[in-house]
Amino acid sequence: MTDTAVRPDQTAGPPPAHPLDPATGAEYLVGRDIMAKAGLLAQPVRFAYYGLEEPPKNDVLNGPATDRRLRAFLVDTATGESTDVVVSLKDNKVVSARTLDPPVDGQMPILDSDFALVDEIVKADPGWRAAMARRGLHDVSQIQACPITAGAFGPPEDDRRRMVRVLAFVQAREHDLAWAHPVDGVAAYVDLIEKKVFKITDEFDLAVPAESGDYDDEAVRGPQRTTLRPIEITQPEGPSFILNGTWLQWQDWSMRIGFDAREGLTLHQVSLHERPVMYRASIPEMVVPYGDPRFRYWQAYFDSGEYLVGKWANSLELGCDCLGEIAYLDATVTDDTGQPRTITNAICVHEEDFGILWKHTDIFNGSAQSRRQRRLVVSYFTTVGNYDYGFYWYFYLDGTIECEIKATGVLFTSAYPGGDHPYSTEVAPGLAAPFHQHLFSARLDMTVDGLANAVEEVDVSGLPIGPDNPYGNAIVQQVTRLTRESQAGRRADGSRGRIWRIINTERSNRFGRPTGYTLYPESAPVLLADPAAPLTARAGFATNHLWVTRYDPDQRWPAGDFVNQNPGGAGLPAFIAGDRDIDGQDIVVWHTFGPTHVPRPEDWPVMPVARCGFTLKPTGFFDRNPTLDLPPPSPHCPA
Numbered sequence: 001m002t003d004t005a006v007r008p009d010q011t012a013g014p015p016p017a018h019p020l021d022p023a024t025g026a027e028y029l030v031g032r033d034i035m036a037k038a039g040l041l042a043q044p045v046r047f048a049y050y051g052l053e054e055p056p057k058n059d060v061l062n063g064p065a066t067d068r069r070l071r072a073f074l075v076d077t078a079t080g081e082s083t084d085v086v087v088s089l090k091d092n093k094v095v096s097a098r099t100l101d102p103p104v105d106g107q108m109p110i111l112d113s114d115f116a117l118v119d120e121i122v123k124a125d126p127g128w129r130a131a132m133a134r135r136g137l138h139d140v141s142q143i144q145a146c147p148i149t150a151g152a153f154g155p156p157e158d159d160r161r162r163m164v165r166v167l168a169f170v171q172a173r174e175h176d177l178a179w180a181h182p183v184d185g186v187a188a189y190v191d192l193i194e195k196k197v198f199k200i201t202d203e204f205d206l207a208v209p210a211e212s213g214d215y216d217d218e219a220v221r222g223p224q225r226t227t228l229r230p231i232e233i234t235q236p237e238g239p240s241f242i243l244n245g246t247w248l249q250w251q252d253w254s255m256r257i258g259f260d261a262r263e264g265l266t267l268h269q270v271s272l273h274e275r276p277v278m279y280r281a282s283i284p285e286m287v288v289p290y291g292d293p294r295f296r297y298w299q300a301y302f303d304s305g306e307y308l309v310g311k312w313a314n315s316l317e318l319g320c321d322c323l324g325e326i327a328y329l330d331a332t333v334t335d336d337t338g339q340p341r342t343i344t345n346a347i348c349v350h351e352e353d354f355g356i357l358w359k360h361t362d363i364f365n366g367s368a369q370s371r372r373q374r375r376l377v378v379s380y381f382t383t384v385g386n387y388d389y390g391f392y393w394y395f396y397l398d399g400t401i402e403c404e405i406k407a408t409g410v411l412f413t414s415a416y417p418g419g420d421h422p423y424s425t426e427v428a429p430g431l432a433a434p435f436h437q438h439l440f441s442a443r444l445d446m447t448v449d450g451l452a453n454a455v456e457e458v459d460v461s462g463l464p465i466g467p468d469n470p471y472g473n474a475i476v477q478q479v480t481r482l483t484r485e486s487q488a489g490r491r492a493d494g495s496r497g498r499i500w501r502i503i504n505t506e507r508s509n510r511f512g513r514p515t516g517y518t519l520y521p522e523s524a525p526v527l528l529a530d531p532a533a534p535l536t537a538r539a540g541f542a543t544n545h546l547w548v549t550r551y552d553p554d555q556r557w558p559a560g561d562f563v564n565q566n567p568g569g570a571g572l573p574a575f576i577a578g579d580r581d582i583d584g585q586d587i588v589v590w591h592t593f594g595p596t597h598v599p600r601p602e603d604w605p606v607m608p609v610a611r612c613g614f615t616l617k618p619t620g621f622f623d624r625n626p627t628l629d630l631p632p633p634s635p636h637c638p639a
């Protein structure tokens with residue numbers, strides 16, 4: 001195996017080659033200086049987010065987009081004052097600085113330093129210590145405090161504060177798995193600005209589950225098996241892709257790779273045969289709502305908007321996380337003080353064999369041909385608290401694009417109350433894993449053959465017996481054009497094979513029909529919270545599988561710009577309020593997907609990957625199978 005790592009210099013040197021390249025460490029420092037000189041960084045101001053403010057699409061497409069702008073979310077940790085700042089590196093100045101009204105706008109995301117702060121605050125609080133002591137837990141050094149974003153539920157004594165709610169787990173040994181030992185029934189509400197516990201809810205007592213979940217411990221996992229023989233992936237002539245800086249080219253595909261502390265991996269200007277397909281693709285939001293209505297009713301994380309998934313990206317290891325001929329890209333994010341931090345090998349690029357692409361043995365002419373599918377993989381992995389998520393984009397030889405999320409890591413746990421508890425599964429003796437959802441939002445800025453796109457909803461059904469269908473076997477498509485934003489909030493329907501076709505309204509194929517790409521959803525449940533639930537107002541994006549909006553450079557975040565403690569209504573429901581025309585326009589397709597997770601005992605103590613995602617396939621984009629020119633996979637195969 002060869003590490004062909006491509007690591008562009010991200011700490012100094014000349015400015016990036018392309019306006020969509022991620023911000024460099026040097027740029028972050030310049031931006032920080034601009035903010036400091038403008039008086040925005042007096043102590044104790046912290047960065048809750050810091051990233052590239054991408055130029056609007058038209059500036060990139062029509063060029064030249066010469067300015068580089070950075071956006072920062074600043075929090076004064078003494079006063080709670082929160083400021084949304086944009087700086088211009090070209091003009092060396094602050095472009096805008098807006099002070100938020102958090103009860104209306106929402107709070108800035110969780111800070112890195114909030115984790116340590118919360119630990120200190122709860123462990124010093126007599127009320128919390130008493131609640132632990134009542135449960136026989138006297139040594140607070142053996143307790144892990146887990147801060148969870150608070151949501152917004154109405155009481156002003158909560159919602160006026162910058163706050164988190166804190167659950168506790170016992171970790172009696174240094175290497176024990178704390179998630180195996182939840183302290184249930186009690187939560188501390190922590191004000192992050194006043195730096196104190198302002199409320200404790202203590203509703204019931206259940207024994208802390210005792211069984212070890214430490215899967216690193218041989219006593220727990222047993223001896224390791226010795227029966228697997230090596231599989232080695234070799235590409236003696238190297239991979240077939242070219243990675244030049246952030247520009248990636250493979251077979252007929254080309255694209256740019258970006259990365260953001262909040263949304264993680266971003267793909268830009270994805271083209272096939274030099275025909276545009278997507279201007280930008282990313283997963284800018286996800287929410288993980290838990291379904292236990294007891295004292296922990298508030299448990300729902302927006303991993304992107306509240307915790308910044310990209311910031312927690314893993315450094316990937318060749319031979320462990322990725323096999324074969326890998327090219328890596330580093331990612332540069334910043335810490336709380338706006339200082340750059342490089343995550344080495346954050347993004348993995350490689351090729352995979354993917355079994356048969358097409359195959360036929362013809363009974364009449366004797367032809368017996370096989371061609372193998374291959375895919376280009378662009379991925380990264382991130383750890384957010386107990387869960388780990390892999391974000392994978394696949395590009396196939398036949399023009400298919402696939403997005404796959406791999407959810408793994410450790411279940412969030414509670415104590416199992418016994419009986420047939422309706423809201424959780426018992427996964428170890430006395431240990432429960434509450435039912436929950438992982439709902440992702442994909443933002444697909446589609447440019448199928450250009451900017452003039454439209455979306456058709458396509459169902460299939462059988463027709464009843466009638467004069468034109470005497471034997472009742474007819475199958476037809478129902479095609480509905482989604483012409484306005486108000487009409488394009490749609491649910492999937494597996495019983496009708498519902499798909500959404502994104503077509504170009506100005507280009508056609510040899511049949512005179514529009515060229516297109518079809519979105520195939522998985523048709524899993526959308527948000528299960530009640531329509532009147534406070535969460536539903538905040539996670540409006542998750543109430544539909546599909547949304548279509550007119551492109552607007554300011555509409556990037558499906559749950560709004562400021563998700564933490566946002567009272568609701570922001571993001572997609574607000575974006576469509578103007579009910580813009582989306583027929584033959586520059587449009588963005590938003591897709592909600594992800595599993596509703598009823599945990600299994602087999603998901604404990606560490607969960608085998610659960611996959612979810614969606615597929616985009618060319619539909620009349622080509623005039624026939626575009627892979628007839630592939631050679632046989634090996635010289636000895638029939639040609």
Ligand SMILES: [Cu+2]
Binds near residue numbers: 407436437438597
């Ligand atoms: Cu889950």
